[in-house]
Amino acid sequence: MMPRFAANLSLLFTEYPLPQRFAAAAAAGFDAVEIQFPYDYPAALLRTAADEAGVRIILINLPAGDLMTGGCGLASHPARGAAFRDALAQGVDYAQQLGVAMVNVLAGRFDAAHEPQQTWQTLADNLALTAATLAPLGVRVTCEAINDKDMPGFVVTTPAQLAQLLAQCGHDNAWMQLDIYHLARMQIDIAGALRDNFAKIGHIQFADHPGRGEPGSGELPLRQIFDLLDDLGYTGWCAAEYRPGKATAQTLAWLAHDK
Incomplete structure (x- = not known):
């Protein structure tokens, strides 16, 4: 057994224009x-x-x-409520047309002009709105913890903060997205x-660390992590979201090994 693997087409197969990456994947x-x-x-x-490539699009931001x-x-920006609602409308339209299973909400960065508590409440309210909007469509909503080394000032950086956010959001269609990297x-x-x-x-994403490269390029025991997910009974997707050090097809030994 191994988790189900998906390819992040924003980072993988970038040798091709996006519409051609589906067939490459x-x-x-x-x-x-x-x-x-x-x-x-x-x-x-x-x-x-x-559809022509025979692959499913499972997630968009x-x-x-x-x-x-x-x-x-x-x-999470208190002064950008109208812009967020416009973004939500566009995201919902794409989610329906693409047939995705999940939509991810990126928390964003703190703005010095607003108190952190106000920022957090805005994010919780917008996450709840997104979860409620997509629940009738059968689309799961996720929010992601992103490290503040690569993205300084990011609002949600740890699973503990993400758990706090979900509790504050209070909607059962809001879920964690964890990236191993x-x-x-x-x-x-x-x-x-x-x-x-x-x-x-x-939802889970992964890349090796350090460097955010393909599995085997860094120090993470990714096979052990995948085994743990199996042991825990994880039935969702694990998306490869790494930066290939060469042509993507030459970085997929891990995929052949784990199938």
């Missing part, structure tokens, strides 16, 4: 893919490419404003985090 042995931000392409075009260019993003970057006990939060883990 299928040829490499993936049954499912995720995309960080699919919004530069028409949803219908991406859905057709996925909501639009996150200026987050990826160093800004605060949308989800981010846990390692924060020097968090990975096995302990997976065990302690297992009941609320909705």
